[in-house]
Amino acid sequence: MRILLVLQGDWIAPRFDLATEVLLAIIHKGKVEGKPREILLSRLSGEELCGLIVKKDVTHVICGGIEEGHYQYLTWKGVDVIDQVIGKARYALRLAKTGQLVCGTVIGKG
Amino acid sequence: MKRSTLKRADVLPFINCIPHGIALIDVAGNLLCMNDYLEVISGYKNQDVVGISARFVLRSSLPKKNNPIDKVALTREPAIVETDIISATRKKMPVRITVTPFAGGDTQSCVLCFIEDISFLKKLDEHYGGEIRSFGIRGHSKAIQDLLDFLPVLSRTDATLLITGETGTGKDLLAQAIHDGSDRAAYSFIKVNCGALPGALLESELFGHVRGAFTGAHTDKPGMFRLAQGGTLFLTEIGDLPLPLQVKLLTVLDDKEFFPLGSSKKVQVDVRVIAGTHWNLDNLIKEEKFREDLYFRLNVLRAHVPPLRDRQGDVKLLADYFLQKFAVELKKVIQGFTAPALSLLMDYSYPGNVRELSNIIECAANMCPEKKITPEYLSDNIRFPSLSSPSEKGTKVEKTDGEQILRRLSEDRNTIFADNWKGTEKNMIMETLLFCKGKKGAAAKELGWGRSTLWRKMKQHGIS
Known part of the structure; x- marks a missing residue:
């Protein structure tokens, strides 16, 4: 399972199309394989981010708000999109590993 | 926490009645509460997101740094911003957020965000922006709004249109707007000033010529009618069109075909003709300077651009x-x-x-x-409008008594302006005559002219 978390600092970014960085983690048998990789994006673009997700063979995307067009594209490409998530990325990843993260989850308060 | 819960309880029944998104945000940018409408839009429940930074809940495109909501919290000055948010249904909604400081209790101040969905306004803006506003016709007055209301009707048809209006009112702009809003917008809009060229040249300019049609015609020239094929030809200053050309234009308007100069081959054109003039064509017809039949042919549709006053x-x-x-x-x-x-x-x-x-x-x-x-x-x-307005100057100077003129002139000779040499000369003669108390000999000497020259020029200018 390859999970991509759309970031704003330590938190899940509120907007997929306005994200500047992402975290890519590979989960195998419920554990993170190696060190999750942070990727800085060259510019703000939902389309480019979709391209990157497909290119990296990501299976799950965790983000805040995402436009219908991007959502449909990713699901059509077989990517499982868990959107409207609020919370710190590391907690979101922890829940995702165990399959507990669903759309609209609010993880912590800050 | 207890105090803030009490506040929410006080405020919520009130804000829930309002059919727009409302959020109360503390000075640190964290959400205190939101109304039912915003719960539906955001997809979150109040109890789940209270205390969380509002930017995660609103999901707007406002920047994290220099966020207007944070600024209002600091400056206590209200602000209005237009942005977009991603709704729970994953729709990008254009919104207008009005942020105002709000005294939410005796100990804590916060800001109130009033979030309006402006999708409908944006759609209207795109619709009208494409049809009217982007054409550069600006104005909120009834006179101009009436004209703008009429614009789609003028654009939809291919009928000949006569645009009247004083100089500088924007007849060209209106013609361009009508073309841009019509089905012919993809083709050329060509403007020809009928008063700018002598008759022979204008005929060649409009209808084109073939090589050897006249001395100097070294190559074929298509002419503006053919260049505007499929589009619109705007004949500005149509009142200055020479009479022989008026006949030819009338034929073209009727038959949609013509012979270029020196050619025996008929050319067919599909061009919408719009004419513009600042003259009163009725008067020109009376003076036999404009053909009545052409006037009727041009005056199928008529638009008058109102003067600025x-x-x-x-x-x-x-x-x-x-x-x-x-x-x-x-x-x-x-x-x-x-x-x-x-x-x-x-x-x-x-x-x-x-x-x-x-x-x-x-x-x-x-x-x-x-x-x-x-x-x-x-x-x-x-x-100094009374002194320098070109349209008023001639009459005003004649109506005012001599002493007033002399006083005004002596106050500031440089404030007298004329739109041409004729006017300047007239002013100069009158000023000198007044200075010399009406003595023509002295005035002629002052001006450096002979008495007969002064007399002739006075007669020319109608100075008695």
């Missing part, structure tokens, strides 16, 4: 628009007009209409080193 309230709008435009062009920071300057601008009659206003503002924007335009940077036409 009849456009109540548009002067300020246009002055602000031109100032902003020229300030950007000149890379200057000019914020507006001082109250006296604005008052002068509003009171002037603008015989040259929008063009004159544009020129006045351009001049002021160039000359003014201040942040606001003051009266001294406005042209003399505005500051």
